[in-house]
Amino acid sequence: xxxxxxxxxxxxxxxxxxxxxxxxxxxxxxxxxxxxxxxxxxxxxxxxxxxxxxxxxxxxxxxxxxxxxxxxxxxxxxxxxxxxxxxxxxxxxxxxxxxxxxxxxxxxxxxxxxxxxxxxxxxxxxxxxxxxxxxxxxxxxxxxxxxxxxxxxxxxxxxxxxxxxxxxxxxxxxxxxxxxxxxxxxxxxxxxxxxxxxxxxxxxxxxxxxxxxxxxxxxxxxxxxxxxxxxxxxxxxxxxxxxxxxxxxxxxxxxxxxxxxxxxxxxxxxxxxxxxxxxxxxxxxxxxxxxxxxxxxxxxxxxxxxxxxxxxxxxxxxxxxxxxxxxxxxxxxxxxxxxxxxxxxxxxxxxxxxxxxxxxxxxxxxxxxxxxxxxxxxxxxxxxxxxxxxxxxxxxxxxxxxxxxxxxxxxxxxxxxxxxxxxxxxxx
Amino acid sequence: xxxxxxxxxxxxxxxxxxxxxxxxxxxxxxxxxxxxxxxxxxxxxxxxxxxxxxxxxxxxxxxxxxxxxxxxxxxxxxxxxxxxxxxxxxxxxxxxxxxxxxxxxxxxxxxxxxxxxxxxxxxxxxxxxxxxxxxxxxxxxxxxxxxxxxxxxxxxxxxxxxxxxxxxxxxxxxxxxxxxxxxxxxxxxxxxxxxxxxxxxxxxxxxxxxxxxxxxxxxxxxxxxxxxxxxxxxxxxxxxxxxxxxxxxxxxxxxxxxxxxxxxxxxxxxxxxxx
Numbered sequence: 001x002x003x004x005x006x007x008x009x010x011x012x013x014x015x016x017x018x019x020x021x022x023x024x025x026x027x028x029x030x031x032x033x034x035x036x037x038x039x040x041x042x043x044x045x046x047x048x049x050x051x052x053x054x055x056x057x058x059x060x061x062x063x064x065x066x067x068x069x070x071x072x073x074x075x076x077x078x079x080x081x082x083x084x085x086x087x088x089x090x091x092x093x094x095x096x097x098x099x100x101x102x103x104x105x106x107x108x109x110x111x112x113x114x115x116x117x118x119x120x121x122x123x124x125x126x127x128x129x130x131x132x133x134x135x136x137x138x139x140x141x142x143x144x145x146x147x148x149x150x151x152x153x154x155x156x157x158x159x160x161x162x163x164x165x166x167x168x169x170x171x172x173x174x175x176x177x178x179x180x181x182x183x184x185x186x187x188x189x190x191x192x193x194x195x196x197x198x199x200x201x202x203x204x205x206x207x208x209x210x211x212x213x214x215x216x217x218x219x220x221x222x223x224x225x226x227x228x229x230x231x232x233x234x235x236x237x238x239x240x241x242x243x244x245x246x247x248x249x250x251x252x253x254x255x256x257x258x259x260x261x262x263x264x265x266x267x268x269x270x271x272x273x274x275x276x277x278x279x280x281x282x283x284x285x286x287x288x289x290x291x292x293x294x295x296x297x298x299x300x301x302x303x304x305x306x307x308x309x310x311x312x313x314x315x316x317x318x319x320x321x322x323x324x325x326x327x328x329x330x331x332x333x334x335x336x337x338x339x340x341x342x343x344x345x346x347x348x349x350x351x352x353x354x355x356x357x358x359x360x361x362x363x364x365x366x367x368x369x370x371x372x373x374x375x376x377x378x379x380x381x382x383x384x385x386x387x388x389x390x391x392x393x394x395x396x397x398x399x400x401x402x403x404x405x406x407x408x409x410x411x412x413x414x415x416x417x418x419x420x421x422x423x424x425x426x427x428x
Numbered sequence: 429x430x431x432x433x434x435x436x437x438x439x440x441x442x443x444x445x446x447x448x449x450x451x452x453x454x455x456x457x458x459x460x461x462x463x464x465x466x467x468x469x470x471x472x473x474x475x476x477x478x479x480x481x482x483x484x485x486x487x488x489x490x491x492x493x494x495x496x497x498x499x500x501x502x503x504x505x506x507x508x509x510x511x512x513x514x515x516x517x518x519x520x521x522x523x524x525x526x527x528x529x530x531x532x533x534x535x536x537x538x539x540x541x542x543x544x545x546x547x548x549x550x551x552x553x554x555x556x557x558x559x560x561x562x563x564x565x566x567x568x569x570x571x572x573x574x575x576x577x578x579x580x581x582x583x584x585x586x587x588x589x590x591x592x593x594x595x596x597x598x599x600x601x602x603x604x605x606x607x608x609x610x611x612x613x614x615x616x617x618x619x620x621x622x623x624x625x626x627x628x629x630x631x632x633x634x635x636x637x638x639x640x641x642x643x644x645x646x647x648x649x650x651x652x653x654x655x656x657x658x659x660x661x662x663x664x665x666x667x668x669x670x671x672x673x674x675x676x677x678x679x680x681x682x683x684x685x686x687x688x689x690x691x692x693x694x695x696x697x698x699x700x701x702x703x
Contacts (some may be wrong), residue, residue, distance in 0.1 A: 077562065124607050124608070125608040128609035129531050131610075132521045133522065136520070139577065144582065147552040148552050150555045151556070223437035224441070233451040236451060238685065239681055240681075241634075241678055243659070243673040244638075248457075250456055254469065254664055255664075258457070261474045349546075355550060393558070400551035408543070418617075
C-alpha cells in the first residue's frame with residue numbers, strides 16, 4: 001500500500017516515472033521523453049526566449065562592426081512560442097497525474113494494469129474528442145491565436161516606421177493609442193474614416209438586406225413562372241469570385257471603360273469616377289457594387305427563411321380582411337427580421353470590415369489631408385495601408401484592436417440576445 | 429379581379445427582367461470581352477468589342493513572357509487542391525466532435541473561436557505576414573496551404589449544424605452493439621454525411637481558388653503568383669486578357685455553385701439560425 005503511493009508520488013515529481021514503475025513501460029517512457037525534451041528545450045533556448053520576451057533585445061546589430069545584434073521581433077515571437085509550449089507541457093503534466101491516479105486505483109483493486117496498446121485503444125475510444133481535436137486545435141493555435149497575440153502585443157510596442165530590425169523594438173505601453181487619439185494628422189484621419197465607416201456599414205447592410213428580401217419576395221410570388229430560371233441570375237452573380245467582379249467594375253468605370261465611352265458619345269466630358277478627387281461618386285459606386293455582390297447572398301437567406309413560414313397565417317389574415325401591405329408589415333417582415341437578427345449582425349460586422357470593395361476599386365490612393373488613406377477607405381483599408389504598405393506596424397496593430405473592440409461589442413450584444421445560441425440543444 | 433392579377437404578373441415579370449439584366453449584363457460583358465480581337469479597353473465600342481476572335485484565349489496560354497497564366501493556374505490548382513483536402517478533414521473532425529461529444533473544454537473552445545472570429549481577419553494576416561517574413565517562409569506555396577487549412581476549423585458552425593440533426597439514438601444503438609468511437613465515426617457518421625462532405629470540400633476549394641489577399645501578401649515571385657494575384661496586375665490595355673483569364677477561373681466555380689445551389693440555400697440558412 002505504502003509502496004504504491006510512493007510510485008504515484010514519483011509521477012508528481014518526474015512525469016511518467018510512476019507509470020514506468022507500475023509496469024506501464026512505454027507510456028512512462030513517452031511521458032518522460034516529453035519532460036526530457038522540454039528540459040532540454042528550456043536550457044538550450046527556452047529560458048533565453050522567455051527573458052528575451054521581456055527585454056526585446058539588448059544588443060543593437062551593427063554591420064560595420066560585425067555585431068550580429070538582437071532581432072526584437074523574432075525574440076517576441078519565440079517568447080510567445082515558449083509560453084505556448086509551457087502551457088502545453090502543463091496540460092501534459094496534469095494528464096499524467098490523472099493517469100497515474102487511475103492506475104493506482106486499478107492496482108489497489110488488484111486489477112491488472114493495461115498494457116500500452118490496450119490503453120492506447122481505450123484512450124482513442126473514450127477520449128475520441130481529444131484525438132479528433134488535436135490537429136485542429138494545434139493548427140488554430142499556431143496560425144490564428146499566435147498571430148493575434150503577436151499583433152495585440154505589437155500594439156504596445158514602437159515597432160514600425162524607422163524602427164524595424166536591426167534596430168531594437170521596445171515596449172511603449174499605450175502610446176500608440178494615445179497617438180491615434182491625439183496626434184493631429186492621425187487623429188483627424190481616424191475620426192473621419194470611422195465616421196465614413198459607420199455610414200458605410202449601416203447603409204450597405206440596409207441596402208443588401210432589403211434588396212435581398214425584396215428579390216426573395218418577388219421570386220416567391222405565386223404568379224412567377226420558372227422560378228429556377230429567374231433565380232439563376234443572382235446565383236450567377238453570387239458565384240463569380242469577388243475579386244473578378246470588383247476588378248470588372250473597376251474597368252467598367254475607368255476612363256477607357258464603357259460608361260465613359262457613352263458619356264463621350266453624348267458629347268459630355270469623361271468622368272473620373274474612381275479618381276482621387278471623386279469623393280461621393282466613388283462612395284456611391286462602392287455601395288452599388290457591394291450591393292451587386294451581396295444581394296444574392298441575402299436573397300438566398302431570405303428564400304430559405306420564407307420557405308419555413310407558415311402559410312395558414314396568411315390565410316387567416318386574408319380571411320380577417322388584411323390587405324397585402326398589411327400582411328407584409330404585420331406578418332412577413334416581423335417573421336423575417338426575427339429569424340435573421342443574428343445574420344443581420346454578422347453582415348453588419350462583415351460590411352464594417354469590408355476590405356475588398358475599396359481596395360480593388362481604388363486602392364493605394366492617398367489624399368493630402370488624410371494620413372496614408374483616402375476618403376473611401378474604411379478602417380480595415382487604412383490598417384492595410386499602415387501596416388502592409390507603409391510598415392507602421394505598431395499603429396496598425398492599435399487600429400486593429402480598436403476595430404476589434406467596436407465589432408465585438410456589437411456582436412456580443414447580439415449574441416447575448418439571440419436565443420439560438422443559448423438553446424442549441426432544444427431540437428435534439 | 430382577373431385583370432388586376434394579370435397586370436400584377438406583368439409588372440412582376442418586368443421587374444424580374446430588369447433585375448436579371450442587372451445581374452447578367454456585367455457577366456455577359458466580361459464574356460464578350462474575352463472573345464475580343466483587340467486587347468485594349470480603348471478599342472471597344474462601349475460595352476462591345478469591335479470584332480471577335482479566340483485569339484485572347486490562345487494568347488493567354490502561349491504568350492507567357494510577361495504574364496505566365498499557365499503557371500498561375502498550376503499554382504492556384506496546387507494550393508486549392510491541397511487546402512481543400514486538409515481543411516475538409518479538419519473542419520469535419522472539429523464539427524463532428526463539437527456536435528457529438530460533451531466535454532469540459534467544449535464551451536470554452538466554442539467561446540474562444542467566437543472571440544477569435546471577431547478580430548479583423550486582417551489583423552492575424554498581418555502577423556502571419558510578419559512571421560513568414562521573419563522565418564523566411566515567404567514565396568512558398570506550402571505556407572499558403574498551411575494558413576488556409578489551419579484556419580479552416582474556425583468555420584465549423586455550418587457543419588456542426590448538420591451533425592446536430594443526426595439523431596442521438598443512432599449513436600446509442602451503435603454504442604450498445606459495442607462499436608468504439610472511431611468505428612462510429614467511420615462506419616456510422618461518414619456514410620450519413622455525404623452532403624455536408626461535398627459542401628465542405630467545395631467551399632474549401634472555392635476559397636483558395638479565388639482568394640486574393642493572402643497570396644498577394646505571401647507570394648512576391650512572379651512565377652509563384654496565383655491567378656487572382658496575376659490578374660490584378662493587368663491594366664486597361666490588357667483588358668481582354670484579364671477577361672479571358674477571369675472567365676477561365678470563374679467557370680469551374682460557377683458550375684460548382686450551380687450544381688450545389690440546393691446545398692447552398694440550406695447551408696446559408698443553417699449558419700444563420702445556429703450562429
